[in-house]
Amino acid sequence: MSEPISDQPERVNQPESVVDVAGLQKSFGDNHVLRGIDFTVDRGTVTVILGPSGSGKTTILRSLNALDIPDAGVIRVGEQTIDFGGTYSKSDVTKYRAQSAMVFQNYNLFPHKTVLENVIEGPVTVQRRTKADAIAEADRLLSSVGLAEKRDQYPHQLSGGQQQRVGIVRAVALHPQVLLFDEPTSALDPELVGDVLKVLKGLAEESWTMVVVTHEIRFAQEVADQVLFVDGGVIVERGGPDEVIAHPAQERTRQFLRRIL
Numbered sequence: 001m002s003e004p005i006s007d008q009p010e011r012v013n014q015p016e017s018v019v020d021v022a023g024l025q026k027s028f029g030d031n032h033v034l035r036g037i038d039f040t041v042d043r044g045t046v047t048v049i050l051g052p053s054g055s056g057k058t059t060i061l062r063s064l065n066a067l068d069i070p071d072a073g074v075i076r077v078g079e080q081t082i083d084f085g086g087t088y089s090k091s092d093v094t095k096y097r098a099q100s101a102m103v104f105q106n107y108n109l110f111p112h113k114t115v116l117e118n119v120i121e122g123p124v125t126v127q128r129r130t131k132a133d134a135i136a137e138a139d140r141l142l143s144s145v146g147l148a149e150k151r152d153q154y155p156h157q158l159s160g161g162q163q164q165r166v167g168i169v170r171a172v173a174l175h176p177q178v179l180l181f182d183e184p185t186s187a188l189d190p191e192l193v194g195d196v197l198k199v200l201k202g203l204a205e206e207s208w209t210m211v212v213v214t215h216e217i218r219f220a221q222e223v224a225d226q227v228l229f230v231d232g233g234v235i236v237e238r239g240g241p242d243e244v245i246a247h248p249a250q251e252r253t254r255q256f257l258r259r260i261l
């Protein structure tokens, strides 16, 4: 990354946690998907969630952004804590959701808005920042990911990799406490994956706090501070990449890695 993506203040000297999850449970009908998930994400670190398809990874991420509402569990994201097994209001959920920003597998850009309009939508309409301010920052962010000249185009005029970089810029422009990535490269043609992973690495180097669901094991090895291996709705194994990926202790982790490597 030749120039910084964002001007986020240096936060690496503050080792406090940004995300605390305790006792997270979620069922869809009879399907008990999350069966007691506990973890912490320290400020300025990258957590990668690995695990087989259907193990509950996306549901964990969506619970952090209140796109899925947990059945039980106490979760703090940034400055907002909710006890999902207790009582809480709609406005508690709105404040909780505003602590994080999600980057989706399929980009989820507004198809009828230009790239620039996609990026400034949240800052202007939700965060009430001035349009001039939001545009200035959007232009700077777009140029840092090589998309300055695409600002007035529509999503369908962009490649998947370009659309995903817009998706990332849109999340960063919200200045959330934590960035959540749900398999951000899995919809991309193989030759476009590298550019998107490079942007993620740049954000990690700038000490953004990130939680990433991905099957990109090499990326996880290079960038993760913490790896969570999830299977059957529980965290089976956790630790640094040198532990969980290079020297997994659990047979289920070894089996999973053998399958995808």
Ligand code: ADP
Binding pocket: 028, 031, 033, 051, 052, 053, 054, 055, 056, 057, 058, 059, 060
């Ligand atoms: P992963 O991300 O590990 O592939 P998910 O969290 O997406 O797993 O899904 C875990 C399980 O929850 C799957 O069995 C999936 O079908 C189910 N599930 C996820 N979202 C919903 C939903 N909105 N309604 C019903 N079932 C769901």
